[in-house]
Amino acid sequence: MRLRGRKGIRESLEEQQGFVVLxxxxxxxxxxxxxxxxxxxxxxxGMGKGQFISQMSYRNPDIxxxxxxxxxxxxxxxxxxxxxAWAEREVEYPPNLRLALANVEYAEEVFAPGELERIxxxxxxxxxKARHARRRxxxxxxxxxxxxxxxxxxxxxxKTDSQTLFEFSLNSFADYGLQMTNISLNLHREGPNEEHxxxxxxxxxxxxxxxxxxxxxxxxxxxxxxxxKQRLDKYGLRPDKPGQPEEASSERA
Ligand SMILES: C[S@@+](CC[C@H](N)C(=O)[O-])C[C@H]1O[C@@H](n2cnc3c(N)ncnc32)[C@H](O)[C@@H]1O
Numbered sequence: 001m002r003l004r005g006r007k008g009i010r011e012s013l014e015e016q017q018g019f020v021v022l023x024x025x026x027x028x029x030x031x032x033x034x035x036x037x038x039x040x041x042x043x044x045x046g047m048g049k050g051q052f053i054s055q056m057s058y059r060n061p062d063i064x065x066x067x068x069x070x071x072x073x074x075x076x077x078x079x080x081x082x083x084x085a086w087a088e089r090e091v092e093y094p095p096n097l098r099l100a101l102a103n104v105e106y107a108e109e110v111f112a113p114g115e116l117e118r119i120x121x122x123x124x125x126x127x128x129k130a131r132h133a134r135r136r137x138x139x140x141x142x143x144x145x146x147x148x149x150x151x152x153x154x155x156x157x158x159k160t161d162s163q164t165l166f167e168f169s170l171n172s173f174a175d176y177g178l179q180m181t182n183i184s185l186n187l188h189r190e191g192p193n194e195e196h197x198x199x200x201x202x203x204x205x206x207x208x209x210x211x212x213x214x215x216x217x218x219x220x221x222x223x224x225x226x227x228x229k230q231r232l233d234k235y236g237l238r239p240d241k242p243g244q245p246e247e248a249s250s251e252r253a
Contacts, residue, residue, distance in 0.1 A: 009072050013101070016079055019093035021100040024068075029112035034098060035064045040117035040153070043068060045104045045137060046124050050078025052199040053120075054085035057097035059197065064096050068110075070103045104137060107145045114151040123201035126162035138169035143176050147219055154219035159187070159212060161205045166213040179218040187212040 013020045021027060021034075032038050040063055044053045047067035057065040067078055078099050086094045102110050124137040133139060138158065146156060156173075160166050166185075173180055187196070188206050202212060 006072075009076050012076055013072055013079075016093070019082075019098060020075060020079055021098055024100040024102045024110040025106075028110055029115060031064070031066065031098075031111070031115060035096065037064070039064050039096070040151075041066060041115060042118040042120065043111075043116055044120040044122060045107070046121070047078055047099075048074055048123075049200050050074075050081045050099065051203070052122055052197055053097065053099075054078070054082040054094070055197045057082070057094050058085045058089075061096055065098075067097070067099045068102050068104065069099075070101065072101055075099050075101050104142065104145075107149060111149045113148050116149045117151050117153055117155070119146055119150065119154075119156045121156065121158045121160075122199045123160055123205075124158075124165065126160065126165040128162070128164050133168065136165060136168060138165070138172045140172055140176060143172060143178075147176070150219045152221040156217040156219060157214075158217070159199070159202065159214045161201070161210050161212055163213070166215075170215065173215075173217050181216050181218065183215040185211060185213055187214045 013022060027034055031041055035041075042056070042063055043066045045068050047053045047069050050067050053065050053067035057063075067075075067082075069075055069078070079093075082094050082097055082099070100110070121137050125135070127133065127135045134141065136142075147154075150156075156178075158166075158169055160169075170180065170183075188211075198206070205212060
């Protein structure tokens with residue numbers, strides 16, 4: 001097999017423009033128009049080689065999916081996987097799927113408030129050392145971003161093999177006042193389930209007999225207003241501008 005250099009990968013991605021999005025910031029607030037409909041948008045942050053998002057898009061034609069990763073080689077591999085998953089339907093590319101090159105750190109520059117309905121975090125890097133906790137994709141600083149981007153039906157679905165990341169995430173969601181549901185410490189206890197779409201990492205870990213942890217988080221309107229009130233009470237933060245302190249009392253008079 002001939003390995004492609006960086007330039008070759010870029011060229012192959014540029015050839016797939018429309019399906020592959022290399023300038024995701026220019027679609028902020030406009031993703032629905034890229035799909036050509038108003039269906040809900042589900043995003044996987046850190047999709048890797050794209051098995052999950054490809055199969056989810058194939059099985060759920062009434063939902064729009066976006067797979068995000070920060071490495072162009074992974075976007076290229078995911079695009080191949082997606083075309084394979086959709087091969088039977090003989091489409092040029094999956095109509096309800098886009099693959100975007102982006103870093104979750106800058107998610108607010110890529111999506112407008114309320115533009116997303118669901119965020120999947122599948123086997124996100126666990127960053128097991130406590131001093132790296134801020135890099136975990138369920139750190140409160142990321143939840144701040146997600147909560148701003150999700151709509152009134154918003155949910156976050158998390159799967160991981162890492163006990164450290166799972167415990168940290170549950171605490172992080174709870175501190176945020178978010179409701180958790182369908183929590184499992186061993187998702188595949190009952191054996192293979194055709195309904196359940198697996199990721200590459202999941203397939204590998206399940207094959208090694210490692211338990212998969214999963215939970216769903218409800219980020220509806222109520223949860224958000226509860227959270228904002230909590231922050232207001234705790235830190236004197238303004239509910240309309242999370243992260244910004246209230247103006248000095250003398251200026252408010
Ligand atoms: C451990 S892999 C999991 C891949 C896939 N979700 C799976 O379950 O097979 C984590 C992925 O997240 C991506 N990733 C990590 N941090 C990211 C970030 N800040 N922004 C975008 N992608 C990120 C990595 O490039 C990698 O592909």
